[in-house]
Amino acid sequence: MQFKLSQWRGLLDDRNRFFWVLQGVGWSGYALVHYIGSLMHEMRDIYVLILLLGAYAGFLLTVPLRYLYRRIWDVRPWQLVLIVLSSAYCSAVTWAVIDNATYWEIYKFGFRPESNWFYFKNSLAKFYIMLSWSGLYFGIKYYQMLQDEKQKALVATSMAHQAQLKMLRYQLNPHFLFNTLNAISTLILVKENELANRMMSKLSLFLRFSLDNEPIKKIPLDRELDALKLYLDIEKVRFDERLRVNIDIEDKARNALVPSLILQPLIENSIKYAIARMEEGGEVVVKARVIGDDLVLSLSDNGPGSKIPPQELVKSGGVGLANTRDRLEALYGKNYSFTLSSNEPTGLCIDIRIPWEQVEGL
Structure with missing residues (x-):
């Protein structure tokens, strides 16, 4: 032997x-x-x-x-x-x-x-x-x-690395939680108790998902989309028909491993700076493709765009963009790309390219 x-x-x-x-x-x-x-x-x-x-x-x-x-x-x-x-x-x-x-x-x-x-x-x-x-x-x-x-x-070093990732991920949650609770408070004040209850229920499910999935771990894209849909359900209570979402995922990409809640802060940015500023609302498009040995995630909106050049938004924008980039760098080193560009005819487009890692056993 x-x-x-x-x-x-x-x-x-x-x-x-x-x-x-x-x-x-x-x-x-x-x-x-x-x-x-x-x-x-x-x-x-x-x-x-x-x-x-x-x-x-x-x-x-x-x-x-x-x-x-x-x-x-x-x-x-x-x-x-x-x-x-x-x-x-x-x-x-x-x-x-x-x-x-x-x-x-x-x-x-x-x-x-x-x-x-x-x-x-x-x-x-x-x-x-x-x-x-x-x-x-x-x-x-x-x-x-x-x-x-x-x-x-x-x-x-590993513990410090994990602590950094947790800090970057959890830094986003208070911002999202504040906005959602503020919206629920507003619904209660205007006697929209049923909507407030629905929103609270969705928030509870989303927070449970957030707590059950460590920021240092990667999850299948399908599970990430489930969390994204919970978040979007919360936002649709606020925006109703003004928020339109189109999710286009390649079958091969559904089992790809991605950092947990990597898309939520980007969607939140699009809603805050694009959809919320348009009276008629707007559309957010989420795509995922496997290209060679990489997984490419794309998120775009048809909002008014930004007066600041897209590549400078990471430095001058809010917490979401900077933290997403920092998380990607902490997880993948130099083996990733995070690019912002103008969408046609209007709006902003964010592309993330990371190594394609498939769920084991599939």
Whole structure:
């Protein structure tokens, strides 16, 4: 059975298990390298046991170093260096004694060299190995700490990003809520209680939709249109036949993912600056098309237009246009477009182009 990627990730996340795996693999590799080196010389089969005993001794002697290094992690640098050198040297000498004993007693049958140079050279080699092990331990530990800090920074950035999106989305709701409640208050004053009740009911459904859909999440365009229709039902109570809406959505675009309530503030702008200023009312047209790998949303009205050049309206206009652009930038980076242009023969046209992401499973 193949080792799954999730299992590898679980291994890396479990620091204790990861240490023991590296410890086992590292010392097995040490024994294997020495065994391959011994093939160049004529060695008896018993030498394999000597290699295994040496690797096992190194394995055992480095385990206490791990716990020692954990305890001295936060000491001053010069103290850290001193403790590492001394502990590595003591471990190396101990390892060399064990290694020499097994080699001369088991392999050489009790024979001893006439010079102590062999012992010194073996101890020095073991000291270098222990220092290398210590360097790898600290290197891996520092790398894991850097990864932890990087992960924390990513989480903090993500939380800030989510907070920004929520702020941009929820900043629109009080503006819309104020207008709607003001209209309901006016209806009550003129004794239009039935209309006021209908308007309050639609407002309740719209606010529930708004609360149920996080601004950091994307929803299918069909659900976005349902919310838009709730909003338009509220506005039609105010404007009646003066507000005409034409929604033209390509079938392929209906399952496309879009930011929740991305269209409502744009429609609200059209109603406020176009429909409300025309005695005979006007028409708002909403279109959606899939073009290549992009979803193109288009919203236009036949109002009087603006004396300000369309592209400057985002800076000089109300909250709706600027917040919509900022939300798109926060969600898609540079991979979007938000353009305003004059509609023909009159009015304003807003085009949004975002990557086409389809609902999973469809």
